[in-house]
Amino acid sequence: TPRVFSGIQPSGNLHLGNYLGALKRFVDMQGPEMETVYCMVDLHAITVWQDPKELAHSTRELCAGFIAAGIDPEQSILFNQSQVPEHAQLAWIFNCVARMGWMQRMTQWKDKAGKNQQNASLGLFAYPSLMAADILIYHATHVPVGEDQKQHLELTRDIAIKFNNDFGVDFFPVTEPVIEGAATRVMSLRDGTKKMSKSDPSDMSRINMTDDADAIAQKIRKAKTDPDALPSEIDGLEGRPDARNLINIYAALADRSVEQVLADVGGKQFGEFKPMLAELAVAKLSPISSEMARLMNDQAEIDRILARGAERARAITAPILKRTYEIVGMVS
Ligand code: AQP
Numbered sequence: 001t002p003r004v005f006s007g008i009q010p011s012g013n014l015h016l017g018n019y020l021g022a023l024k025r026f027v028d029m030q031g032p033e034m035e036t037v038y039c040m041v042d043l044h045a046i047t048v049w050q051d052p053k054e055l056a057h058s059t060r061e062l063c064a065g066f067i068a069a070g071i072d073p074e075q076s077i078l079f080n081q082s083q084v085p086e087h088a089q090l091a092w093i094f095n096c097v098a099r100m101g102w103m104q105r106m107t108q109w110k111d112k113a114g115k116n117q118q119n120a121s122l123g124l125f126a127y128p129s130l131m132a133a134d135i136l137i138y139h140a141t142h143v144p145v146g147e148d149q150k151q152h153l154e155l156t157r158d159i160a161i162k163f164n165n166d167f168g169v170d171f172f173p174v175t176e177p178v179i180e181g182a183a184t185r186v187m188s189l190r191d192g193t194k195k196m197s198k199s200d201p202s203d204m205s206r207i208n209m210t211d212d213a214d215a216i217a218q219k220i221r222k223a224k225t226d227p228d229a230l231p232s233e234i235d236g237l238e239g240r241p242d243a244r245n246l247i248n249i250y251a252a253l254a255d256r257s258v259e260q261v262l263a264d265v266g267g268k269q270f271g272e273f274k275p276m277l278a279e280l281a282v283a284k285l286s287p288i289s290s291e292m293a294r295l296m297n298d299q300a301e302i303d304r305i306l307a308r309g310a311e312r313a314r315a316i317t318a319p320i321l322k323r324t325y326e327i328v329g330m331v332s
Contacts, residue, residue, distance in 0.1 A: 004029050004178075005140035007039035007081065008066075009198075010059040011050065016207040016285075017196035019069065020183035020252040021146030027070035029144060029178075036076040037138055037313065038066060040306075043081045043088060043130060047123040048112065060302045061292065065209055067305075068291035077316075079309030081134065086317035090133035091126070093324060097163050098129050102155055108148070132156040136172045137317045144178040147185040148195060153177040167327050183252035189223040192241030207281065210289055217278040220246075225270045232266020234258055246270075250277050253284050 006026055008018055030036050040062045045055060059080055071078055081087050103109060103125055113120035123130075131152050135143055136159070143153060153175065160172035188194040188205040196206045207219055224242045231237060237244040250273075251261045265273055295302065325332055 001033065001035050002141045003035045003037065003138055004142045004144065005037045005039070005135050005138045006144050007041040007044070007134055008062060009045040010040045010042050010055060010062040010080075011045040011048075011198055012054060012058045013198040013206070014062060014065050014209040015196055015198060016209070016249065016281075017146065017183075017186035018198075019209060019285075019288075020181070020186055020249065022144065023066065023069045023071075024252070025144045025178070025181060026066075026076075029142070030070075030072065030075055034142070037140065037316075038071060038076055038078050039081050039134065039313075040066075040079075041081045041134065044127060047121055047127050060299055061210075061296060063302050063306060064292045064295035065288070067295060068288045073305045073309060077309050077312045078305065079313045080306045083306065083310035084313045084317055086137050086314065086321040087130065087133050089321055090137045090324060091130040093328060094129040094132050094136075094159050094163070095126055097166065098132075098155070098159050102158065103128060106151060106155070108152065128152045128155045129159065132159040135175055136160055137320055139173050139320060140175060141173055142176050142178050147179055150177060150179060169327055171323070171327060181252055182248045182258050186249060187241065187245040189219055189245075191224065192243075192245045207285070209285065209292065211285070212289070213282045213286055216281050216285060220274050220278040220281060223274070225274075230262065230265050230268050230270070230273055232262050234262060236262075236266075243270075246273070246277060250280060253280050
């Protein structure tokens with residue numbers, strides 16, 4: 001059976017972009033024809049500073065978010081990265097396979113390190129190598145992610161290919177990125193040319209999964225738009241990034257295509273469309289946020305779920321790491 005792997009960083013502010021670009025699609029991929037493995041990637045989160053107390057809180061909250069959104073911890077393997085040490089162990093091997101030049105070309109590295117690269121953590125630089133290990137330690141074949149992770153997935157393929165070539169084996173699979181749907185790149189509500197992101201200083205730029213109905217409605221009401229009416233065909237969104245973003249969000253939340261949505265709302269002004277979007281967003285997101293809050297009342301249960309998930313994950317990762325060590329020539 002095909003195996004799906006993906007992860008989300010427990011770095012706080014789980015938002016609508018994470019939900020539509022990742023989490024909702026993780027839920028859609030659950031089923032008997034796929035083995036699904038989902039991870040809170042805390043080792044990735046600490047590539048930039050995380051307050052220890054907040055990291056622990058965000059990890060549990062993210063786990064609650066997965067479950068509230070529809071991940072069944074019996075059906076999927078749901079766990080925390082640092083509890084499965086093979087991720088970091090394989091990442092070290094990959095650090096020795098990947099080249100500095102590959103990492104230097106990564107746009108996420110350039111964006112996050114900013115001007116002062118000398119002062120960024122070594123972990124931030126090596127981030128894609130750990131991500132390759134996350135995926136390949138499961139021999140995962142399908143990786144659902146948002147558009148922003150495309151370059152890292154290409155690098156994962158390069159690492160798999162180079163490892164196989166270097167050691168003359170056909171061991172790591174060449175993974176397929178799964179970047180599909182209307183919301184592979186949800187944009188900021190304040191600027192339709194910028195990605196909706198956890199670290200945007202403006203809370204009005206994103207809808208957090210913990211926002212209540214009033215906050216969601218207010219953020220949509222204040223979202224940036226242009227003065228024109230909505231088009232009835234997709235070409236009419238050309239050069240209108242804010243309009244496109246709100247339509248994409250509507251389509252993804254409604255599980256409909258952008259074309260279908262435009263056929264319905266074409267001709268409407270934003271004054272009419274925004275309340276429709278707010279109503280849909282509240283209807284879809286409120287049950288998730290209230291379930292998250294409920295689950296967070298029993299953190300011992302969350303910890304049990306994570307421990308059980310890690311145990312199941314290790315049943316897959318331990319043999320793959322062992323075989324990798326043998327291939328590399330490590331005495332065991
Ligand atoms: N705006 C987005 N639209 C669609 N998908 C998105 N993802 C993130 N932002 C969007 C997808 O969510 C998954 C988990 O991402 P992550 O944990 O790596 O978070 P991130 O990319 O660090 O999130 P942010 O908000 O972008 O954080 P900062 O502000 O720190 O850069 C991935 O599949 C990602 O594609």
